Amino acid sequence: MASSHRSCSRYTRLAEVALATLVVVCPLALGGAARWVAWPLMGLAGAAALLAGIGARRQGQSLRVPLMAVPLAASVVLCAVQLVPLPEGGLRVLSPEAAALREFALEPLGLTGARPVSLDSSATWRELSKHLAYLLTFLAAVQVCRARDSRRRLLAVVAFSGAAVVVVGLGHALLGMHSLFGVMPWVHARPPLVTFFANPNHLAGFLGLAASVGVGLALTTRPRSKALPFALAAGASGLGVLLSLSRGGIAFFLFGQALLMLWLVRERREGGAPRWARSTAALLGLLAVLAVGAYVAADSLWAEARSADSIEKLSQSKVALWPMMAQAARAFPVLGMGRGAFEAAFPRYQTEPNPNTLTHPENAVLQAATELGLPGLLLLAVALWGFVRLVRREDLDALELAVLSGVAALGLHNLFDFSWELPACAVATLLVLGAVARPRERGRATEGARQGLTPSPVLLGASVALTALGLLALVPGAHRLADAEAELAALVSARAPVDVVHAKGLELIDRHPSDYLLYRLVASAHASRGGEGAGDTLAFVNRALYLAPRDAVSHRVAGRALLALGRRSQGFLEYRLAHEAGDAGALLGEAVRRAHSVEELAAMTPDSPEVAGRLMDALSNTPGRQELALAYGAWAREHFEGRHGVTELWTREARLRLLRKELSEAEAACAQVERREPERLDTALLRAEVLKGRGELDASLGAVEALRARHPGNVELAFTLASWQLEAGLTRRARETLQSVGGLISDYRQRARMLSMEADGLEREGLLSRAVERRQTAARLVPSAEGYFAVARLQESLRRYDAAARSVREGLALLPPDSREAARAWMTRLESAERTRVDTRRKELMDDPRAQELEHLLGGPREPPVEP
Structure with a gap:
């Protein structure tokens, strides 16, 4: 290793710089979500691969292609195949769904040209470029990481990048900033920790991997004093995972640390190096940092945990979408729907409404199955096999075990997320895997050369060609x-x-x-x-x-x-x-x-009595359509007979008949309700409404008061009784009824309704000033144009024109722009009345000798003396 380091070519070091720049740039590019990142991603990856190849040639080393590179290379080939325009016959064989789309939607519009398998070729061009960049990044990392110092420097960049992201997030939290550096607000996201990542799950995935790498560096750095920066970086990244509030990210990060501990225990039992005490201390230190973070964010973490505290809640989350996505995958078994085409193509297979646009399946297996078909699943299996082979190596040190545990945790997290679909996590993962998959130096350089590919000019030219292809692919991918x-x-x-x-x-x-x-x-x-x-x-x-x-x-x-x-x-x-x-x-x-x-x-009408009832209400409340409402109600009752909710249709029938003064029909409908659900509270209230409609006011009030006695905690029933009492002129009793439930009301809307009803009673008694206070409080609790206008009407009746104009202005702001004309005219009239009142009062004061004398005694302004 020492000789390898001394003979390290400057081209290899430049490749190391390119890889390190790539690791830093991808998180800065909003976690890889920024559109512009595709160009530096491809350019830096191509440069790193070319420089690493030249460096290997200068050093006389072979270029090794680990098994993990096979699925990366095959995915590039698959993307290219998906972009080949096919005639109708070929398309029908390789993708019947794409052929059906062409036949139904495109050919009748005159779009009869050959079509590729991909249902969104522009997105597939971008993915082709991205997969080429990933392949070149991994191959370059494998070559550069053959030198021990280069390997540790690159892994340190990963660890410190995660810590830097957390420092940025903590800075935003301390300054109370909710947009990135105060200039870039997140439009469709509200991340708990404001960093370059808008998605908390992606942030947690990146930081979890960075923390694992930091732990490995802390465990293997000599002397121990130099390990402290890595330990601090690991602790910072682990803290960031907790503060992200990503349930999956936290769970799988802790799983990764537990896996690392188990591997270290196994290594010690198998006679490995005696570093158990140091490993335990490092891991316990990380857990202590996590404990502090958990204490700081305890309330938020508990709220997140409660949002998924049952199987039912989990089944209603993204897991509930998996059957639909599996159905989409079954429709494209041969070559998939096209890499990157999921966002455009999935709505055809979405059987449940969702207010959000689903851009990814948020499951690595389903992602491969839908976009690449069965070949994608095969490549995923090969990648998993290659990872298992790395784990089974006999010469792994603690750093490599930490790296593999971090990758394993991130891989499991991607069964519920899609952080690998963005460059930040993908590039970091490929770089750290390249550090582990590097060839082991077993002897002379010539011996190593016989085990790989000789970096000939043709091979170096191939890397240039692949880089050029990746950059060219971004041109059609720009759409x-x-x-x-x-x-x-x-x-x-x-x-x-x-x-x-x-x-x-x-x-x-x-x-x-x-x-x-x-x-x-x-x-x-x-x-x-x-x-x-x-x-x-x-x-x-x-x-x-x-x-x-x-x-x-x-x-x-x-x-x-x-x-x-x-x-x-x-x-x-x-x-x-x-x-x-x-x-x-x-x-x-x-x-x-x-x-x-x-x-x-x-x-x-849907298959729902409740919706039928709402339709009947809409008809009943529209002038001239009550006859149609009654006829529709009769059809709905017959159509939904025997279903839950039919009684409500009879109730609506009875109330509509009462509104139309058809008392005998209302009585018959009420009898139907009583026959079906005699013990229901609303049934007794309906009977009271019928009594009221027949003019038996005392009997109806007595019935509702009896109901109120049986249900003292029913606020809505109290409101109904109070409104009836107000209609009967029993304002004091109405106020008493409302006050009896005042302590039971915690909802602002109910409180505002109670205050409005109290204001009605006070207004009927002539206590207008007290009524104004009630209405003002109600308008502040639940701001609405009607509430402020009610305040203004009372203030106008009290000749408080200035206050009334202010109330109208507040209500005016809550009206739609096309409905403000009448309110503006009212406000203008009030302001004019206030000016008239003030002018009249001023004139009265000027004409009143007593007022003038008082003003003189108080030292008020006097008219200036008249000059001769």
Whole structure:
């Protein structure tokens, strides 16, 4: 080793610098998520590989290709194969799903050219470049790490990079900054520890690996005084893992440390070097740091732990998505859907609505299966076999054991995360694995040369060619899905001519054929033409629904187009599908207004009595549609007979009949409710409402008061009783009822409602000043335009025009911009009244001799003397 170090070529040292720069740059590039990182990643990896090859040639060393390099090289080949344009027959054999997409969505649009297997070729070009960079990084690390000093320096860069990231995060926490360096806010993330990583799981993965490497360096550094920086770096990274609040990251980091301890115990039992006491001290020191971090973040850690404290909660997390992703993988068994194409292609196989865009399966096995097919799973198995072979080596020291334990922990973490999909964690992992997979020097250099590849000019030229290929791949890879969507959405929002949107849409669809949003945006542009464009709208939105069957907006657009074409039943069915896909406003906000018959309402009704009840309420509250509401309620009761929730439909029927003064029908509906659920509280309250509707006010009040006595803790029942008492003019009794439940109310909305009802009673009694106080408090508890306007009306009646104008101004700020005209006119009138009042009062004071005398005695201003 010493001779190897002395003869180390300057080219090898330059390769070491390139690798170290790569380790530092990737975390700085937002954990590898920054778009610009692809260019330095490829450039530095290619430079490191070329320089390492030249250095090996100068030193007379062979280039070794460990087994771990095989899956990296094969993944490059797979990416290249996925990008080869294929005729229809070949595509149908290798990827029936891609062929079906071509036949259904592209050929009718005139896009008949040969297509690759990848469903997003631009993303696959980027992945090709990335995998080439990973391959060259690993091969360069294997060669450079043959020198002991170079190996330790590179591993030290990994350890200190993790510590530096944590220092940045702690600095942000101490300064109370929630954006990176105060200039870069995270838009879609709220990381507990503000660093270069927006995703806490990725941060925990990177820091966990850095901490493990730091522990290994601390265990193997001589003399012990020089080990302290590594121990501190490991402790800082371990602390960062805890402060990230990543449940998986913390759990697998602790697993990695436990695994390292077990390996060290086994090594000692097998007669290894006697360093057990030192190893124990280092690990206990790390655990002490972790204990301090756990104490500092105890509340946050407990909250995170409680969010996954049962099997049910875990099943509702990302694990619940695995069956859908497995289904997607089964659809692409031969070559996968294309490396990097998951974000664009997965919505076709998403059977449950999700408000988030799923960019990765967050499971390394499913990632390989969906994007690379069965070959990807085979490569994953080869990589695992290569890792096991490294673990089974007999000459591993404590540093290498620590590295392998960190990689094992990160690998298990990637069964629930995708940190290896970003360069920061991937490059660090490949570098530390290269340090372990390096060839062992067993004798003369010539002996080592016979065991590997001779670094000939042809081989060095191959590394240059691969680097050039990786850089060229970034040119077609520059076309990103998000950019295409934003460009087309901007045209639609700007109401560009439909022909322009159509042409641009076809261009972008040709580039990203599996992105449903592009088809939907073109459909939206055609929908702006009304009935004239309904056919084109339907053509494009059908393709969007083919690619994303659970897209609620596409279903709504399809519903509008079908209504415009006169296919009303199908249109309302699409509204129903939009509701089932998660669009809560599709039925109540739009479809119910367009329905004209019970048949159309039936077509839009999901298999849910509760939703049917809400539809009935929407109809009942719309002037002129109560007859339709009653007819629809009759259909819904018959349709859902025997299901839970039918009683609520009868209850709605009774209340609507009471509203329409149809007392006999209301009585009959109430009898149905009493027959079905006689013991329910709402049933007794409904009977009281019927009594009230018949004019039996005393009886209805007595019934509700009896209910109140049986249910003293029911706040809503108390509110109902108080409102009825107010209507009957029993303001004192109403206030007493409200005060009896005042101590039970902890919700701000309920408190504001109680105060508003008290204000109603005080207003009826003429106690307007006290009523103003109640309404002001209610408006502060639950700010709303109506609340502030109620305050303003009372203040205006008290002739407090200035205060009333301020209240109107506060309510005005809570109104939508298109509804502010009347409030502005009111505020202007109040301000004018206040000016008139002030001017009148000033004039009265000026004309009052007593007021003038008082002003003179108080030393107030006097008129200036008149000059002669």
